[in-house]
Amino acid sequence: MNEKEIRHLCSYLVDLKKASAEEMRRSVYANYPAFIRVSREISNLEGQLLSMRNLLSTQAALVHGLAEGVQKDSLSAGPEDSTAEEVLYENKELSKIENWLLEFLDTLEVLLAERRVDESLAALEEAESIAEEAKRRQTLSQTNLLLLQNAITEQRQKLAEQLEETICQPSTRGSVLRSAVLAMKRLGDGPRAHTLLLNSHYRKLQFNMQSLRPSNASYGAAYTVILSQLVFSTIAQAASDSLSLFGEDSAYASELVTWAVREAEAFGLLLKRHVLDSSAASGGFRVAAECVHACLAHCSLLEARGLALSPVLWRLFRPCVEQALNTNLKRIEQSSAALAAADDWSLAFPAAGMRLGSTTSLGSMNASQPKLSVSAQRFNLMVQEFIEDVEPLESLQLDGPALEGVLQVFSSYVNLLINALPSSMDDDENPEGFGKKIVRMAETEAQQIALLANASLLADELIPRAVMKLLQLQKTNRVEEPPRKSADRQSRLPEQRECKRRLQRSVDRLRDSFCRQHALEIIFTEDGDTSLSAHMYINMDVAADHEPEWFPSPIFQELFAKLSRMAGIATDMFVGRERFATVLLMRLTETVILWLSDDQTFWGEIEEGPKPLGPLGLQQLYLDMEFVILFTSQGRYLSRHLHQVIKNIISRAIDAVSATGLDPYSVLPEDDWFAEVAQIAIKMLNDKANFGNIDRDVTSPTASVSGKSISSVLSHGSN
Incomplete structure (x- = not known):
């Protein structure tokens, strides 16, 4: 394989790799909700089984209690087999257990009332340990054991409700929130604690977003930057809390990813509705580009935490950005047509402050720099600004559509120059099927040559200088090559050569029309007779x-x-x-x-x-x-x-x-x-x-x- 084929192969393999990664990401996102749903169903089933076990234990305890009561009544009916000392000892034991239970219940009530969560958890864990030990050694009667277990269950439920109330408060500070979630996890309800943690961050996000909502006239790049920072910092904090409290458990990680995707989609839809749709319709590509760039910059910070949300946003943003790009290109074309209608086709240096290219200004002009007519100067400036707007969005891979759009608007501008030739008034067909637009005729030979000067300068110097940035983005996004001389490397880019060929073909169309017009003027007279005959x-x-x-x-x-x-x-x-x-x-x-x-x-x-x-x-x-x-x-x-x-x-x-x-x-x-x-x-x-x-x-x-x-x-x- 030669160098060109190897380059194409490398480009194809990189594109294939990106497509494979995107397909895997979509598959993972598509299966996350199903995974979370199954996990929740399993958790609910475990809770139901636990409730059934507790119910069966309670019923068994009641049966044993009733049996003991009947036995005690039968024993008391026969005083010949019992003594007064045994009855007195048993009453003392019962009184001691009851006193401990009463003291335990009072202590829990106080701890819960004072919201002393850690001490409440410690008391409940101690009570559970005592209950297990009593059940194993049978040191408590079934009635007292049942009483102890019911008390533990009831107080656990009260503590869980108290913790849930604390977690759901939007004003709860981060440290208190994490302590409450961790306490609920210690109570044995980890899935619910994780869900409540995410819901808490969601409520805080909604509360903060309400305070940021501006008037309709204030939606724009500044609002987008603040809002995206708020949304993605909240998602980052939620991810940090989830990882620190629940570790890398797949069930919790899956729920976190699903929640983060949902929040990112909600944010994207909000931004699309209030900012991007209007920008796309009006051709405000700069505003749309700034907004999308700010969002993706904040979103990229989450990739270190394993949350790649850029595809989610780009799926929502891409249609709007592409519409804004196309509308902007259409506006360049329309503006060029309007300027061509008033252009006198006289060449001059750019006005003060107007750039010829990315590195040229009026202050550095010299006599060797070329001149352009008014419409060509403005066309070049609009293309330069368009490229600058596209450049920050390199991660969105808009370089290809943007480059194609620049080539198309240049071809459209060349069509205007062709229409400015006097011979175009007599042509029944237009180049490439474009409708004729009203342009000012270039009547003199100097004006007609000025048309060619406009096209040649734009095609040979100014537009290639601008689109070079897009070509460099394509090179960066494809294959990293060993460092070499930049000029030498750029000259070998196949895309650059193809771009120059297409630009030159447009110039050739103008030159051919020019030559055809003047050749016909020489060969034929005004009456239509030929000046060159046998x-x-x-x-x-x-x-x-x-x-x-x-x-x-x-x-x-x-x-x-x-x-x-x-x-x-x-x-x-x-x-x-x-x-x-x-x-x-x-x-x-x-x-x-x-x-x-x-x-x-x-x-x-x-x-x-x-x-x-x-x-x-x-x-x-x-x-x-x-x-x-x-x-x-x-x-x-x-x-x-x-x-x-x-x-x-x-x-x-x-x-x-x-x-x-x-x-x-x-x-x-x-x-x-x-x-x-x-x-x-x-x-x-x-x-x-x-x-x-x-x-x-x-x-x-x-x-x-x-x-x-x-x-x-x-x-x-x-x-």
Whole structure:
């Protein structure tokens, strides 16, 4: 596998890992309620079994008590078998037990009244120990034992109710709350104590939230920060209390997780209803981003306690955040359209305080920095602000939708620039199916080139500089790579290359529309007639009564003039980016020459007649093509493709003359002649020539011609 495939594989494995973790988390959350319900049912069943056991014990004690009473009555009926001393001893023992029971009950009543929980628990534990010992050694009668057990049960119930009342009070301090919960756990009702602990934190949370509730105009980032801090600090405190009092028992941990998820969902729904829905509808992405970022920051602090609640919140927040993101992008698109309707398409430096990019300000400007029109400056600023709003939400993995949105709004802005070209008014179809918007026409060539300057600067520098942050977030979220030079590493990101390709494709659409418009202006007249036809070459031999004044055809003179004007304008606009100006001129020339190369009507008349192409027509066509080669090479925008197309046009014309039976190389002059005539034409069109010293023979073909001269031109073109 090569490096790109390995990168894609690593990205796929990381995404698969994240999906697996998310699926496991959803499964755990889905099964927690069922687990808690079963645990509670088991606890209830244990309580019922305990009650049945106590009831059976009570009934057994009553039966034994009744049996003893009957036995005592039968013994007292026979005084011959008893003595007065035994009866007196038994009465003394009974009186002693009764006194202890009375004293024990009075002591418990006092302890409970004074809310001395620890001492009450100690007394109950002592009484239970005495009851167990008496039952084991049978030192108490069944009646007294039953009396003791009933007293213990009754006082335990009173203590439990007292503890529950203390736990349920919202004003109970944390230390008192934990002591009461721990006491209830010592009473043997741990599940209920844990539930009451969580309910207590819930009531405190609700009470504090009521005091925080602002007016409708106050909902926003500040309220969200305070509320999220309150909610997640309460959940954290509940988790701490649960762990310290109940340990890591799975039943208690499951109930805690279920409660925390429920509270997080309630908080998320509250925030969604009061903040996120309105922000999403109005396009307030910054407010939504700040709120979500604050919530997730507080939520992340719970992960150390084993509570990963971020997926719960993100499931609620994501639709709102995505809606806000899309609405914000739509607002950028609409604002750009409104600005384009009033833009005069003149380039200027940004106003004071406006940023060109993340690290550029007016204070650091220099003459080499590019200029933008008003709509492009504002578009760039809106994109920069949008990226800054998205950047804090890296954990939400919004980098992909945000990047796609930026590329789409840029494509939409380029459509506005295309609509600003005069030729777009005559087009029946719009690029990519977008409806036309009202934009101010770029009437002059300088204004039309300014459209290209806007698009090229945004696509080559400003937007890539902004989205680089998103691409770095994607890289961070996927695979950690060994540290290397940042610029070198960034240049190898496949996402960055794809982003630049898509941006460049949008610029190419604008450039193609520009070139097509100006090529049509050259090729066709205002009446719709073509300025470049086969008759202009064929008729030279038909009506020739003397040698013509050799000069490039008017259409190519106009092409040269237009390219010269545009070169001057582009040089001023594309300072430091001369390559873009060169490509523009190259594409415009190619558009005209390719039209000539592909015009079947033109070549049908040249090759099939009815009148054949003669020597003079061939010589003029040859001169026109040499003229194009010369001025494009001097302007350094002669591409290999353009050179090859021109060679093909010359070869096709020579073949057409050869088909008539005439040797074309016998009528064509030397190579130097074409070069000299083309050079003189360029000087004349530039108004730089001193024509007093020009020899007449320079502009007249010599009789000395050879096939070698023509082939050398073709071979020179191939090189």
